[in-house]
Amino acid sequence: MPLTIQxxxxxxxxxxxxxxxxxxxxxxxxxxxxxxxxSANYKASDWGHDFVQSLKSDYAVNVxxxxxxxEMMNTSSAFNDVEGMLSVFEASFYAFEGEEILDEAQxxxxxxxxxxxxxxxxxxxxxxxxxxxxxVRYALELPFQWITPRVEARWYIDTYEMMQxxxxxxxxxxxxxxxILQAKYQDEVKHxxxxxxxxxxxxxxxxxxxxxxxxxxxxxxxxxxPEFDISREEITKFGALGTPVDDAYDLYGTLDELIMFTxxxxxxxxxxxxxLPDYMKVLFLAVYNTTHNIAYMVLxxxxxDILAYLKKVWADFCNAYFLEAKWCYSGYTPTxxxxxxxxxxSASGYMMPTYVYFLQGNEITKEALECLKNCSSDxxxxxxGDTPKAIQCYMHQNGVSETIAxxxxxxxxxxxxxxxxxxxxxxxxxxxxxxxxxxxxISLIAKPIPIxxxxxx
Numbered sequence: 001m002p003l004t005i006q007x008x009x010x011x012x013x014x015x016x017x018x019x020x021x022x023x024x025x026x027x028x029x030x031x032x033x034x035x036x037x038x039s040a041n042y043k044a045s046d047w048g049h050d051f052v053q054s055l056k057s058d059y060a061v062n063v064x065x066x067x068x069x070x071e072m073m074n075t076s077s078a079f080n081d082v083e084g085m086l087s088v089f090e091a092s093f094y095a096f097e098g099e100e101i102l103d104e105a106q107x108x109x110x111x112x113x114x115x116x117x118x119x120x121x122x123x124x125x126x127x128x129x130x131x132x133x134x135x136v137r138y139a140l141e142l143p144f145q146w147i148t149p150r151v152e153a154r155w156y157i158d159t160y161e162m163m164q165x166x167x168x169x170x171x172x173x174x175x176x177x178x179x180i181l182q183a184k185y186q187d188e189v190k191h192x193x194x195x196x197x198x199x200x201x202x203x204x205x206x207x208x209x210x211x212x213x214x215x216x217x218x219x220x221x222x223x224x225x226p227e228f229d230i231s232r233e234e235i236t237k238f239g240a241l242g243t244p245v246d247d248a249y250d251l252y253g254t255l256d257e258l259i260m261f262t263x264x265x266x267x268x269x270x271x272x273x274x275x276l277p278d279y280m281k282v283l284f285l286a287v288y289n290t291t292h293n294i295a296y297m298v299l300x301x302x303x304x305d306i307l308a309y310l311k312k313v314w315a316d317f318c319n320a321y322f323l324e325a326k327w328c329y330s331g332y333t334p335t336x337x338x339x340x341x342x343x344x345x346s347a348s349g350y351m352m353p354t355y356v357y358f359l360q361g362n363e364i365t366k367e368a369l370e371c372l373k374n375c376s377s378d379x380x381x382x383x384x385g386d387t388p389k390a391i392q393c394y395m396h397q398n399g400v401s402e403t404i405a406x407x408x409x410x411x412x413x414x415x416x417x418x419x420x421x422x423x424x425x426x427x428x429x430x431x432x433x434x435x436x437x438x439x440x441x442i443s444l445i446a447k448p449i450p451i452x453x454x455x456x457x
Contacts, residue, residue: 082113082116082132082136083132085109085112085113085116086109086113086132086135086136086139088105088109089105089106089109089110089113089139089143090139090143090144090145091105092105092106092109093106093143093144093145093146093417094145094421095418095421096418096421096422097415097418097419097422099418110140113136113139113140114140116133116136117133117136117137117140130162131159131162131163134159134162135159138155138159145417145421146417148221148222148224149224150181150220150224151220151221151224153174153178154178157171157174157175157178160174181226184226184229185216185220188216188229188232188233189213189216191233192212192216192233192236192237192240193212195237196212196240199286199290200282201240201241201244201282201283201286204278204279204282205244205279205282205283207244207247207248207251207252207279208243208244208247208248208252209243209244209247211239211240211243212236212239212240215236215239215240215242215243216232216236218236218239218352219231219232219235219236219239220232222352222356223235223356223360228359228360230297230359231355231356231359231360234294234297234355234359235352235355235356235359237290237294238290238351238352238355239348239352241283241286241287241290242317242348244283245283245287245317245318245321246321246346248261248279248280248283249318249321249322249324249325250321250324250325250328252279253280253325255325255326255329257276257277257280258322258325259322260272260275260276260280261276261280261283261284261318262318262319262322264276264284265284265287265314265315265318266315266318266319268288268311268314268315270284270285270288273285287314291307291310291311291314292307294306294310294359295307295310298358298359304358306358309354309358310354310355310358313350313351313354313355316345316350316351317345317346317348317351319345320342320343320345320346321346323342324342324346333392333393333396334393335393335397336390336393336394336397336398338393339390339393340390343390390409391405391406391409394408394409
């Protein structure tokens, strides 16, 4: 929709002339040196102070404040504009730190939309209201700010097809685009499956979970663009190898074996694997060879040696797992702060963004490399003897129930999203795509998962 400007600039008439003289040489000596000029008394620009202020977040907060005050005085009118309430609800998730009024907007709209879902909407308005209810239900589960566009595309296509005013050509184009990209993803999975089978980990590491497909889904979540096919495939390899490493540290390996394996990874020395059991030799060589192949590919294509950074990624990764293994063997329950300080590394907190940075074809800067160099200076798993997870550490430290702990975790997640919203609009030494990739990974973690399902799946 084109912008419209209220009011028009005044046009001075030809008869309006200035009575002020134009000085030709600093002094007015004769009347013939005076040149008449038209007046410049235009009206103030519509793009003045108010427009500039509207670009600031404070201005937006005031708009929400006026909205909330109005709604608090007349909440019964909310059902008359459910779509408007839904828009405000979605917008509140873009809040920065300190914008408490947007928290109030979120609470108000959440309450109103939940009440709307408890009412029988289809009774009055028919199909259109059914669509509105579908949109509201989905937004309450997963706000738009927290989704990955391509991953959620199928749901939006199905919903759009149900709308009475849908454009058939646009719908057909969306389906065609979705199917083309889906076929590309399937082709990439074939390549990864062939690599995984040739690696021999399925037979040689039978104790471990076989999860390369799930790992590919993770990479699609943070690298869904078609042009990032190589990035997706190589990052999937990192994740696929990370799963048996995780299982070795959590369940299968003895403490002595884990000490030797961690030392071999830290030193990145094949001579250190002589005393390792066979399954760990296979695991080490799979990590070693795959990492070198990725580094060689980047060196060949871009002339950049990234091996030192990938070695550091694996060393930090295994050290974080080893610390959790020591906690498990000693029966120690870490504090919540201890767990989080280590857990962001064992959960690939900076590992996956590192791979994304090198494999997406971004411009590599000295500042970003220095930053990467300095990085890092669920209940069914507990039944298997695994290390306590963050929520159990929080419950143990604070003496609260799981329900209360989960509720507090939700508040922590909301606060972290606000920080990320602010970071998204601030200057960074990393390309925008890196920030987007990190954001998409976090959105995947934040996505609600049925309790009885395997958390990795």
